[in-house]
Amino acid sequence: MSPDSANNKAVFPAQGQRELRKGNCHYCGYLCGFDVAVEDGRVCDLAPDPTRYPYDVSVASRCRRWRMNLDDIDAPDRLNYPLRRVGERGSGQFERVSWDEALDDIARRLQALRQTHGGRTLASAIGGPHATFWPLHRFLNQFGTPNNMGIGQICWDPRIWMDAVTFGWPTEPDLCDHTGVMMLWATNPAVSDNSLFWAQIKAKHEAGMPLVVVDPRKTATARLADVHLAPWPGTDAFLALALLNIIIEEDLYDHGFVESWCLGFEGLRAHVAPYTAEVAERETGVPAESIRRAARLFATKGPGLLLSGRGIDQLGPNTEPTVRSLCLLRAVTGNVDRPGSCVVNTRSDFCQEADLERPDLFASELRAQQMNTTPLQSYAGYQLVNAHAQRFGCTLPERYLTSAHPGQVLNAMVTSDPYPVRALMVMGANPVLTYANTKLVLRALESLDLCVVADYWLTPTAQLADYVLPVAGGLERPSCQIHGGVANIAYGGAAAIAPLYERRTDFEILRGLALRLGFEDAWPHTSLEAEYNALFAPVGMSFEQFAEQGLYAPPITYFKHVQPGSDGEPRGFATPSGKVELASSLLEQLGGTAYPQPVPAACARADLAQGKLVLLTGARSQPFWASSYFYNESFRASHPYPLLGMAPETAQALGLAEGDWVRVYNAQGEAVFKLTFEDMPLGVASAEYGWWLPEQKPGAPSYSGALVSNINMLTSNELENCETLIGTWTYNGIEVGIENASCPAEFATV
Ligand SMILES: Nc1nc2c(c(=O)[nH]1)N[C@H]1C(S)=C(S)[C@@H](COP(=O)(O)OP(=O)(O)OC[C@H]3O[C@@H](n4cnc5c(=O)[nH]c(N)nc54)[C@H](O)[C@@H]3O)O[C@H]1N2
Ligand SMILES: Nc1nc2c(c(=O)[nH]1)N[C@H]1C(S)=C(S)[C@@H](COP(=O)(O)OP(=O)(O)OC[C@H]3O[C@@H](n4cnc5c(=O)[nH]c(N)nc54)[C@H](O)[C@@H]3O)O[C@H]1N2
Ligand code: SF4
Ligand SMILES: [Mo]
Numbered sequence: 001m002s003p004d005s006a007n008n009k010a011v012f013p014a015q016g017q018r019e020l021r022k023g024n025c026h027y028c029g030y031l032c033g034f035d036v037a038v039e040d041g042r043v044c045d046l047a048p049d050p051t052r053y054p055y056d057v058s059v060a061s062r063c064r065r066w067r068m069n070l071d072d073i074d075a076p077d078r079l080n081y082p083l084r085r086v087g088e089r090g091s092g093q094f095e096r097v098s099w100d101e102a103l104d105d106i107a108r109r110l111q112a113l114r115q116t117h118g119g120r121t122l123a124s125a126i127g128g129p130h131a132t133f134w135p136l137h138r139f140l141n142q143f144g145t146p147n148n149m150g151i152g153q154i155c156w157d158p159r160i161w162m163d164a165v166t167f168g169w170p171t172e173p174d175l176c177d178h179t180g181v182m183m184l185w186a187t188n189p190a191v192s193d194n195s196l197f198w199a200q201i202k203a204k205h206e207a208g209m210p211l212v213v214v215d216p217r218k219t220a221t222a223r224l225a226d227v228h229l230a231p232w233p234g235t236d237a238f239l240a241l242a243l244l245n246i247i248i249e250e251d252l253y254d255h256g257f258v259e260s261w262c263l264g265f266e267g268l269r270a271h272v273a274p275y276t277a278e279v280a281e282r283e284t285g286v287p288a289e290s291i292r293r294a295a296r297l298f299a300t301k302g303p304g305l306l307l308s309g310r311g312i313d314q315l316g317p318n319t320e321p322t323v324r325s326l327c328l329l330r331a332v333t334g335n336v337d338r339p340g341s342c343v344v345n346t347r348s349d350f351c352q353e354a355d356l357e358r359p360d361l362f363a364s365e366l367r368a369q370q371m372n373t374t375p376l377q378s379y380a381g382y383q384l385v386n387a388h389a390q391r392f393g394c395t396l397p398e399r400y401l402t403s404a405h406p407g408q409v410l411n412a413m414v415t416s417d418p419y420p421v422r423a424l425m426v427m428g429a430n431p432v433l434t435y436a437n438t439k440l441v442l443r444a445l446e447s448l449d450l451c452v453v454a455d456y457w458l459t460p461t462a463q464l465a466d467y468v469l470p471v472a473g474g475l476e477r478p479s480c481q482i483h484g485g486v487a488n489i490a491y492g493g494a495a496a497i498a499p500l501y502e503r504r505t506d507f508e509i510l511r512g513l514a515l516r517l518g519f520e521d522a523w524p525h526t527s528l529e530a531e532y533n534a535l536f537a538p539v540g541m542s543f544e545q546f547a548e549q550g551l552y553a554p555p556i557t558y559f560k561h562v563q564p565g566s567d568g569e570p571r572g573f574a575t576p577s578g579k580v581e582l583a584s585s586l587l588e589q590l591g592g593t594a595y596p597q598p599v600p601a602a603c604a605r606a607d608l609a610q611g612k613l614v615l616l617t618g619a620r621s622q623p624f625w626a627s628s629y630f631y632n633e634s635f636r637a638s639h640p641y642p643l644l645g646m647a648p649e650t651a652q653a654l655g656l657a658e659g660d661w662v663r664v665y666n667a668q669g670e671a672v673f674k675l676t677f678e679d680m681p682l683g684v685a686s687a688e689y690g691w692w693l694p695e696q697k698p699g700a701p702s703y704s705g706a707l708v709s710n711i712n713m714l715t716s717n718e719l720e721n722c723e724t725l726i727g728t729w730t731y732n733g734i735e736v737g738i739e740n741a742s743c744p745a746e747f748a749t750v
Contacts, residue, residue, distance in 0.1 A: 023496030026474030080501030092699020119144025127429030146370035168574025178340025187309025234601030240325030242280030254334025264583025303340035316730030353485025397485030606683020645678030669713030
């Protein structure tokens with residue numbers, strides 16, 4: 001069975017009663033289209049659909065996950081029926097119940113908790129972009145709680161917020177024929193991006209496009225680079241400000257764009273004056289000459305595409321100044337809404353995510369009660385920034401960008417301070433592995449009155465639940481990703497089959513609860529398909545029509561700021577000044593600084609003599625994804641151990657050898673890894689994240705091996721150590737010690 005791109009048809013062996021349907025993979029955010037062979041309502045084969053977005057031979061051949069769509073659907077450990085806890089909380093013992101029993105009881109208990117403590121007593125936890133979160137957000141708005149936790153503060157939100165305050169609205173990289181130079185900052189698409197993107201970067205590079213990569217590790221992406229800058233973790237803001245300094249001082253900036261469209265250039269010139277290449281060399285460890293080379297390449301070979309990733313979204317206090325400096329680099333080089341650089345997004349033609357969330361149902365006085373004291377990532381910050389976007393008819397998605405601070409919410413579960421949080425709904429997340437401070441997560445989950453987890457598997461987090469609800473997988477549900485609600489793009493497709501066993505979609509679960517709580521008004525559509533029909537109604541399209549191509553993406557328009565607005569004048573940018581704000585008036589209003597102000601990294605430099613190392617966590621590896629796919633035996637065989645990388649010289653200084661088991665520890669906790677050599681600065685180490693062992697016994701005390709090699713045992717999200725505007729905590733650049741350890745029993749048989 002193989003995709004036959006010559007005649008654009010999937011080729012399956014001839015079979016009797018098989019029907020060919022379309023479906024979408026959900027094992028990463030791209031939702032690739034598949035041709036699915038179905039017999040008696042069951043999937044019996046599948047192949048990438050060469051007619052639908054984002055098909056390319058390179059995706060199908062590089063991605064190791066798509067076959068799982070077949071393997072997982074009837075996997076013995078997949079959740080098929082609602083489960084209710086029977087033993088102690090965390091015992092991992094459950095009994096099968098009917099959906100009515102489960103939803104009736106959950107609704108009854110939620111109602112009782114709401115009567116005692118108010119709606120705010122319910123929190124939610126979400127994770128990465130697998131799932132559709134607007135149904136949850138609509139439910140929370142109705143229930144009356146502001147305490148939705150997410151991972152936005154350390155994934156995506158820093159970029160969205162900094163784009164919005166600088167350019168008025170989020171932007172998107174525009175890799176195309178026009179792109180003249182590319183700078184990839186703290187992202188490793190060679191490993192983290194299964195889509196076409198990496199193949200496109202390689203092809204462009206082979207055709208002569210220079211590539212600059214900024215990453216402490218010499219990643220597969222960095223190995224391709226013409227210039228690789230390897231700063232000490234967390235020192236990137238100094239590097240970015242030095243690039244700005246060089247570009248301005250060497251007169252390499254885009255005079256036309258700066259003069260017509262940027263606010264605060266002379267102030268920026270003065271602000272970056274002290275950040276010379278030599279100062280940056282001292283702060284970052286990157287040779288001044290390499291910094292100059294990178295600055296000249298990016299400023300002179302444009303259009304330049306500058307894309308940043310998770311590495312700098314997770315730098316604690318240095319996240320805001322770093323991410324914002326990169327916005328300024330794009331601005332002064334004129335790489336804004338210009339073909340080949342980045343596109344300023346526009347509002348969607350179809351319903352906006354914000355409207356699906358129904359913020360109108362949420363009482364405004366509850367917003368002030370949110371466990372969130374950060375001025376930008378909060379309802380107040382959202383309202384301030386969004387008011388400007390709305391001049392262009394755009395509304396930013398609300399709940400993700402205003403999500404509560406997990407450090408505070410988890411703490412309130414344990415202490416009831418500032419008020420009791422007694423119930424939690426977890427959807428599309430595995431906080432025991434992926435949230436900071438695992439010990440706090442465990443204490444918080446153990447202390448709840450009601451914990452409901454919806455997932456495909458009995459994850460370590462689900463093992464602590466009162467109810468575990470089985471979710472319909474990719475092929476069993478219609479899908480439509482609307483890019484977090486910040487762009488005019490939608491992709492997805494129809495369900496290939498109806499959900500098997502008693503699985504349900506997140507939408508159906510939440511609607512079921514909403515109806516039981518008397519919230520039916522906001523749920524007029526009985527199915528997700530009907531919701532998606534309504535979503536596309538403004539573009540005169542049905543979901544079925546959308547699903548044919550599986551992509552709604554009108555042609556990109558560039559240079560929108562020079563197009564006439566309603567008054568006939570160029571419409572500019574959706575910022576307070578109508579210009580790209582090099583000096584940010586919004587950040588100043590929120591108590592921040594107009595220009596990016598780096599702070600010394602909490603732990604940028606190692607001291608090997610004192611046994612002090614600097615740790616990066618969570619660098620992406622294949623074929624896993626966060627805490628997912630560890631149940632896949634062939635994946636585990638190909639990647640059997642949790643790895644910790646460091647340079648051979650660092651290992652030598654610590655008396656360690658490649659292949660040793662090592663214990664990584666700090667005041668917060670410890671975890672065990674196998675040592676591997678990687679090219680990175682002396683004294684820096686990099687640990688994988690997400691590791692648990694689904695084959696191990698569920699329930700306390702070990703939760704299927706979730707506490708052995710869990711790097712979040714060593715991370716923390718206490719508010720006082722977080723970035724002050726967004727609340728970003730630190731996953732990269734934490735202080736640890738590393739020493740020899742014996743092989744943990746859990747891995748002894750591998
Ligand atoms: N130390 C450290 N921690 C990190 C990071 C790091 O780099 N270092 N990275 C952070 C980042 S960027 C992210 S995004 C998070 C990821 O954190 P999570 O999102 O918590 O991690 P996943 O393993 O993707 O967990 C998703 C869970 O949802 C389930 N699931 C998948 N699709 C659906 C669905 O449609 N509905 C429902 N109900 N469940 C579904 C999966 O089976 C899985 O158990 O981790 C963060 N944590
Ligand atoms: N295989 C796989 N793919 C994934 C995921 C996964 O878990 N597995 N997760 C998905 C998710 S949730 C996300 S958010 C994306 C993330 O996608 P990316 O942003 O591409 O994430 P990484 O591949 O970890 O690359 C981040 C890089 O930042 C570097 N870094 C760390 N600290 C610093 C620093 O202080 N400065 C600089 N300059 N660089 C630093 C790390 O060395 C790492 O190479 O990947 C997605 N794709
Ligand atoms: S790239 Fe992502 S969506 Fe596409 S087949 Fe691979 S895991 Fe599935
Ligand atoms: Mo993420």
